[in-house]
Amino acid sequence: MGIITVKTLWDEGAKALSLTVIAGEQYLDRKLPETAMNRPGLALTGFFQYFANQRLQIFGLAEFTYLKSLSDKDKNKRLTELFEQQIPGVVVTRNRKVPPEIIDLAEQYKVPVMRTPMVTMNFVNECTVILEKLTAPQERIQGTTMELMGIGVLLRGDPGIGKSETALSLIERGYSLVSDDVTEVRRTSRGRLVSWASEVTRYHMEIRGLGIIHVPSLFGVAAIRRQTELDLVIDLKKPTGNEDRTGIYPEMVEILGVEIPCITLPVRSGRDMANIVEVAALNQKLKELGHDAAKELDDKIIDRLTRGRVRHG
Known part of the structure; x- marks a missing residue:
């Protein structure tokens, strides 16, 4: 099937993955070149040398715990650097509250942000199956x-x-x-x-x-x-x-x-x-x-x- 969009994933898996759109619904047509997902832990520390920017970015408990340890200035800087990489979309797991900084950056860089109550690992596993099915010949x-x-x-x-x-x-x-x-x-x-x-x-x-x-x-x-x-x-x-x-x-x-x-x-x-x-x-x-x-x-x-x-x- 080739490259799909975030909307393709949304249409196919929103119900199974219990997804809701928090911000950037009008940007769901962004392309999703890779079926694998990425947890941006290293990117949030400022390391982007091997950053998988063509993957869906997953924010779980570890990412939010690290962001809480940063000052407001550093948090804004790191998140801005992340969104500048032209990522296709963000998924927040465990139904955690999405920080206003992420919502603002999502609108600025035209990136859809979704949320699920699923545990991070379970979401990654089930979403990978759906993405492989969507992109398989x-x-x-x-x-x-x-x-x-x-x-x-x-x-x-x-x-x-x-x-x-x-x-x-x-x-x-x-x-x-x-x-x-x-x-x-x-x-x-x-x-x-x-x-x-x-x-x-x-x-x-x-x-x-x-x-x-x-x-x-x-x-x-x-x-x-x-x-x-x-x-x-x-x-x-x-x-x-x-x-x-x-x-x-x-x-x-x-x-x-x-x-x-x-x-x-x-x-x-x-x-x-x-x-x-x-x-x-x-x-x-x-x-x-x-x-x-x-x-x-x-x-x-x-x-x-x-x-x-x-x-x-």
Whole structure:
């Protein structure tokens, strides 16, 4: 998503972070180039050589205790030097009263000042998660996403191939829908992919010939998940006769720079696709635990052939 503004953070996290604007509300459109936050302890002592001026500045108990130890003249000087660095915004934690000097400087240098009742460390942790989410690379993908036994599975395929019908059968078996037809995906800081549904279509499915259904109303809240990590992509396609029959060399698909295992499943009349997708998810889970059935069988065959050559050599 790139660089965001303080207002982007406000719109996304004001409720979760219990934020209120104390001063400079008209300046919320200031850019926020970095997702990390900074506690300006050293800056308040006058040291700016390595000052992170592109980060949100957090004033907690330590900062206010230090400011109280200064004379009014020194306090004004240090705070002025801080605001002169063109900081994007200030957050005061623990619901502490904001000194009038900060409010005056915020108006002078056009810097928004916000306040939260949260403890400083808790605020920093939760705000970092929100900022990383806002700035993470995102993509919208055609496909239906399910969660099976903790494995996130993206079902792709041409319109009418049976993605939603397969997902509906899996829901009836006790698995959970994440999104139908269109899936939002973002890359986390850990190099994983997280998928979820858009706000408009969340919890709904389109079944051809039936129309739109509301999944939790029909199957209960256990039938839906708000988001899941993406572990496997399954392409549903018409048979070609060239499908992989061993799985020794799995295909990979790249999404947002992350490689995900990909399986192509031929769709035939009368074939229980939900059952095959279920087995594919379970097999992927076993692979993540270090148990690869195809590779183990291949190793056994090679070992048997090798021993046979030795006996006849």
